[in-house]
Amino acid sequence: MAITRNEAAVALSDIENTARRSGMLRGYQVGGRILMMWSVIWAVGYLAMAFAPAKVWAPVWMGLDVVGVAGSLWLSRATAGQGASVPGASWRMLGGMLSVMAFVLAAFAVLQPTDPAAFLAFPGLLIGVVYLVVGFWQAPRFAIIGAAMFVITLVGFFAFKSWLAYWMAAASLALFVSGVWLWKR
Amino acid sequence: MAEPNDIIHQPLRLKIMAALYAEREIGPLEFSQLKAIAQATDGNLGSHLATLEKAGFVEILKDHVGKRPRTRAALTSAGRQAFRRHVDYLRELVEGVGEA
Numbered sequence: 001m002a003i004t005r006n007e008a009a010v011a012l013s014d015i016e017n018t019a020r021r022s023g024m025l026r027g028y029q030v031g032g033r034i035l036m037m038w039s040v041i042w043a044v045g046y047l048a049m050a051f052a053p054a055k056v057w058a059p060v061w062m063g064l065d066v067v068g069v070a071g072s073l074w075l076s077r078a079t080a081g082q083g084a085s086v087p088g089a090s091w092r093m094l095g096g097m098l099s100v101m102a103f104v105l106a107a108f109a110v111l112q113p114t115d116p117a118a119f120l121a122f123p124g125l126l127i128g129v130v131y132l133v134v135g136f137w138q139a140p141r142f143a144i145i146g147a148a149m150f151v152i153t154l155v156g157f158f159a160f161k162s163w164l165a166y167w168m169a170a171a172s173l174a175l176f177v178s179g180v181w182l183w184k185r
Numbered sequence: 186m187a188e189p190n191d192i193i194h195q196p197l198r199l200k201i202m203a204a205l206y207a208e209r210e211i212g213p214l215e216f217s218q219l220k221a222i223a224q225a226t227d228g229n230l231g232s233h234l235a236t237l238e239k240a241g242f243v244e245i246l247k248d249h250v251g252k253r254p255r256t257r258a259a260l261t262s263a264g265r266q267a268f269r270r271h272v273d274y275l276r277e278l279v280e281g282v283g284e285a
Contacts, residue, residue, distance in 0.1 A: 018223065019203055
C-alpha cells in the first residue's frame, strides 16, 4: 500500500480529532451526571434560603457543598472507570471546585454585599461564566448551559428579586434537564 | 521504518481504532458511543467492526443490561500494537524519516 505524505498527514489529523471528540463525549457523560446531582443540591440550598433565616444560609451551603464535592468525585470515578479513571482527573476536579468556592467566599468578604439577593445571584452568575469559558475552550454544550444559567439568574435578579430564592430553586430544574442532555449526548 | 497497515488505514476503521485506543484505559465502548465518536452509521460501523474483529484487532462483547441487549467493543492487545505501529508509520512518513 502506498500512502503519500499528504494522506498520512490527513490520517494523523483524523486520529487527533477522533481522540478529542472521544474525550469531549466522555466529559459530557461524566458532567451530565454531576450536573444532575448539583441541580438537586441547588434546589435544596435555595429552598433553604427561601424558608430559613439568613444566619443558617452559610452552614447549610457548607454542608451541601461538601456533599456536592464528594458526590462529584464519586460520580466522576464511577462513570469514567469501569476499570480505570483518567489519571489526575479527581484532583483537577477537586482543585477546580475548591477554587470556585474560595473565590465566592473571598468575593463576598471583599465586596460585603448588603442586599441578600446578591448572595443568591452571585453563585449562579459565576457558575454560568465558568461553564461558558469551559464551553468555548473545550465542549460547546457547556457554553449553552452556562449562557442559560447566566441569563436565568439575571432575569430572576432583575424581574423577580423578591422571589429570587424560589426562582433559583425552580431554575435547578433547568440544570437537571441540562444534565440529562449532556449525559444522553 | 514502521510498516503501514492496510486494514487499519481505511478512513472509518482508522477512526474506530483511534476511538478505541483513546478509551483503552477506560474500558470497552458501547456501539452507540462508538458511532457518535466515529461519526458513522449503524450499517457502516457494524461492517467495519466485523472486519477489525476478523483481523483480531477488536473484541466485540455482547451482553444484556436488564432486558436491553448491549454491544461493546474494545481493542485487543494485537490491535493496540498494530494501531501504534501504523501511527508510527504515518508520523515517520510526515516527518520524512527514512528519506535520503
